[in-house]
Amino acid sequence: MGDSPRRRSDYYTAWVSGMLFPLHERFKGHASVKVRKTMERSQWLSPEQIVQGQLDGLRQLLSHAQAHVPYYQKLFDSVGLAPNDMRSLQDLQGLPLLDKEKIRANLDTLRADNARNLTRFNTGGSSGEPLVFYIGKERVSHDIAAKWRATRWWGVDIGDPEIVIWGSPIELGAQDRLRSLRDYLLRSKLLPAFEMSGQKLEHFLATIRRLRPRMLFGYPSALSHIAQYADRKGVEMNDIGIQVAFVTSERLYDDQRRQIGATFGCSVANGYGSRDAGFIAHECPAGGMHITAEDIIVEIIDAEGRVLPHGEAGEIVVTHLASGDFPFIRYRTGDVGVLDDKRCACGRGLPLLREIQGRSTDFVVAQDGTIMHGLALIYILRDMPQIRAFKIVQETLDFTRILIVTASGLDQADASHIVAAFQSRLGKHVAVKIEEVSEIPAEKSGKFRYVVSKVTVPAEQ
Numbered sequence: 001m002g003d004s005p006r007r008r009s010d011y012y013t014a015w016v017s018g019m020l021f022p023l024h025e026r027f028k029g030h031a032s033v034k035v036r037k038t039m040e041r042s043q044w045l046s047p048e049q050i051v052q053g054q055l056d057g058l059r060q061l062l063s064h065a066q067a068h069v070p071y072y073q074k075l076f077d078s079v080g081l082a083p084n085d086m087r088s089l090q091d092l093q094g095l096p097l098l099d100k101e102k103i104r105a106n107l108d109t110l111r112a113d114n115a116r117n118l119t120r121f122n123t124g125g126s127s128g129e130p131l132v133f134y135i136g137k138e139r140v141s142h143d144i145a146a147k148w149r150a151t152r153w154w155g156v157d158i159g160d161p162e163i164v165i166w167g168s169p170i171e172l173g174a175q176d177r178l179r180s181l182r183d184y185l186l187r188s189k190l191l192p193a194f195e196m197s198g199q200k201l202e203h204f205l206a207t208i209r210r211l212r213p214r215m216l217f218g219y220p221s222a223l224s225h226i227a228q229y230a231d232r233k234g235v236e237m238n239d240i241g242i243q244v245a246f247v248t249s250e251r252l253y254d255d256q257r258r259q260i261g262a263t264f265g266c267s268v269a270n271g272y273g274s275r276d277a278g279f280i281a282h283e284c285p286a287g288g289m290h291i292t293a294e295d296i297i298v299e300i301i302d303a304e305g306r307v308l309p310h311g312e313a314g315e316i317v318v319t320h321l322a323s324g325d326f327p328f329i330r331y332r333t334g335d336v337g338v339l340d341d342k343r344c345a346c347g348r349g350l351p352l353l354r355e356i357q358g359r360s361t362d363f364v365v366a367q368d369g370t371i372m373h374g375l376a377l378i379y380i381l382r383d384m385p386q387i388r389a390f391k392i393v394q395e396t397l398d399f400t401r402i403l404i405v406t407a408s409g410l411d412q413a414d415a416s417h418i419v420a421a422f423q424s425r426l427g428k429h430v431a432v433k434i435e436e437v438s439e440i441p442a443e444k445s446g447k448f449r450y451v452v453s454k455v456t457v458p459a460e461q
């Protein structure tokens with residue numbers, strides 16, 4: 001890694017980040033450049049100033065919703081609340097929660113009557129039903145800006161070479177020739193994570209080595225899967241100048257973080273968010289998961305929908321302040337997390353989200369009805385070095401299948417140990433079937449899920 005190639009590359013990045021991408025964004029009618037610059041200042045404001053900004057943004061959003069969004073016109077009338085009644089963020093609690101069911105039932109009346117050029121999204125949803133919703137240009141601009149700001153925390157700018165390992169059908173569906181040209185100019189390469197056979201993994205490693213990206217972006221399960229493969233094959237990947245692996249869309253487990261960081265010789269940054277809820281939080285180099293507080297108000301609620309104090313775990317509910325065209329106000333994410341009162345060592349005033357405990361779909365249900373995180377089962381298998389990969393499928397309350405890949409087979413003692421350990425957590429009459437397989441196929445979304453439960457967990461309704 002000599003000096004001059006890096007420097008030449010920096011000139012190119014500066015040109016893309018400062019000229020080409022801003023032009024592209026202007027052409028698309030996005031304000032992301034301006035929004036990012038504003039956000040790079042506001043991240044250093046005090047927490048009090050940031051809350052004040054959120055309150056102003058909230059009043060604007062609600063006033064706009066009252067003037068233009070039929071669903072909210074009716075709602076404000078029925079709860080007897082006016083946008084100007086918002087004196088503090090706590091007043092938001094006077095409005096009901098929004099969930100996927102309500103969005104499905106009110107898709108048309110949730111659109112602002114003056115909204116133009118909305119983009120329709122359809123989350124595939126590896127679990128549950130798909131959700132259709134709309135996003136306007138204001139929100140697209142803010143979402144782009146939030147992600148852009150966060151990668152710059154790690155020294156990565158738009159225009160730096162990046163490899164995106166992604167399997168979402170939405171993203172791939174949008175791949176057309178123009179988009180390919182754009183990606184080429186932005187030096188962004190998409191590797192579809194649908195299928196990860198040995199041959200594909202060889203190709204991934206070769207592509208990463210050839211393109212020498214400054215950033216990897218993808219699911220933690222997919223990146224750690226690739227990393228494990230590189231290790232097994234003895235392919236060195238830690239010498240190519242990767243700055244950071246940004247992971248998102250799934251819970252990031254500690255051993256995945258270690259694996260990805262060690263194999264690629266880079267930092268690992270966690271991002272939390274989704275197309276529907278927005279880019280809620282990103283990790284900074286000091287380790288804080290900073291909420292994109294200029295755009296998103298986060299509340300934590302209990303099972304009855306009551307707001308919990310900071311420090312207590314509950315469902316994450318978001319209000320997206322840039323979502324006037326199709327408002328997301330008090331939207332239930334189905335994820336579990338904790339708000340933190342601490343200030344981050346980096347000095348940014350953006351509040352912190354701690355312990356994102358994953359989707360309710362990461363949970364399994366014991367025979368007696370106890371809901372437990374899939375980790376309880378995952379740990380049993382992770383502790384066994386002979387197991388290379390696995391997937392747990394809870395078919396019913398009474399029957400769980402475990403797919404296992406081993407290097408040299410599983411002996412009877414191992415198998416009995418696994419069955420006994422699973423029964424001790426799920427219930428002693430649960431049938432546990434171990435199936436040795438040669439590889440674990442990815443989900444349709446391209447993610448590798450360690451635990452899939454087909455038993456309905458009441459938390460997400």
Ligand SMILES: [Zn+2]
Pocket residue numbers: 284285286287288290344345346347348
């Ligand atoms: Zn920080």
